[in-house]
């Protein structure tokens with residue numbers, strides 16, 4: 001139900017002021033500032049949403065640093081997803097009504113306390129989910145769904161290596177693999193994440209690997225513990241030194257699905273451009289002719305492409321919710337004005353699960 005809003009908003013009540021994070025041009029997180037600005041009433045087929053939670057993605061850091069190819073040129077507001085309540089609707093909108101709880105997909109622009117969005121980019125929030133869970137869900141769950149099923153052909157019994165398994169996409173991937181009855185081998189960056197995953201996801205000591213110079217041996221031990229000769233699928237958004245050892249352990253018909261390059265991120269506040277350039281120049285490369293003889297394949301994707309395929313979104317969300325029905329694990333909740341703290345946390349590589357910004361939360365950033 002709608003709180004203290006009028007049932008039929010008048011033209012005056014449609015005018016609002018919002019808080020919005022924006023950056024004049026990509027290149028440095030320090031340029032990201034919070035401003036107040038008027039928000040026009042929603043145009044035809046647009047819905048105005050009062051935002052109660054914003055999902056923070058690793059891609060937001062990449063976008064602000066200018067390392068993400070889809071980043072707009074010039075001024076932009078980061079943010080690929082949020083959740084909240086419909087405040088009012090523009091002409092021609094029949095599906096949404098004031099007060100509806102909604103999940104919103106944005107191609108940037110989500111770091112705002114209110115926004116106007118096309119009616120096709122909304123999805124109803126599942127009844128028993130909080131707004132934080134709703135905002136935390138779509139990008140990472142859709143990524144896991146699309147990468148594992150459409151591209152990865154994950155199925156019952158398949159042996160699947162999941163990189164950054166304690167992260168946002170990673171936990172969604174583990175949940176999807178549980179639904180499918182596939183067998184997961186998880187890779188994480190720290191012993192603390194490993195202990196957490198073993199406790200929460202019932203994985204064994206052999207099937208959760210902490211990234212280290214012993215990575216190749218650990219992969220062999222994990223495969224041996226599952227009685228498997230190779231991986232049917234590698235689900236990878238790190239693309240670093242682990243790439244080659246994982247790719248060469250694909251079984252015949254195995255697929256390596258690459259959807260990010262976290263290894264090109266600097267975990268500290270001051271990126272070292274020379275170190276990153278060196279990593280980029282030394283990035284792993286493959287020989288397609290060798291792939292033919294070895295029956296292995298590499299596929300890659302960027303889900304932001306789906307944003308231009310709005311008519312496919314309902315099917316995509318339905319498929320995702322069937323595969324990943326539980327709400328996501330929230331690893332940290334931050335006040336909206338503490339976006340810098342949330343972005344620094346995700347950049348550190350130490351977070352577990354999803355971080356969200358909440359406009360109604362008091363400004364004391366904390367991890368749960």
Ligand SMILES: NC(=O)c1ccc[n+]([C@@H]2O[C@H](COP(=O)([O-])OP(=O)(O)OC[C@H]3O[C@@H](n4cnc5c(N)ncnc54)[C@H](OP(=O)(O)O)[C@@H]3O)[C@@H](O)[C@H]2O)c1
Nearest residue numbers: 058164167168169188189237259260262265301302303349
């Ligand atoms: N292509 C697409 O459509 C798409 C969509 C969504 C996300 N992604 C990609 O998927 C990955 C996961 O996204 P997410 O939002 O769920 O983030 P996340 O997994 O919650 O956080 C990123 C994780 O990357 C790992 N990592 C490895 N090297 C790192 C480095 N140099 N600096 C910082 N972190 C590093 C860290 O975990 P460990 O150290 O434990 O591995 C870190 O927690 C990201 O690479 C993101 O860009 C791609």
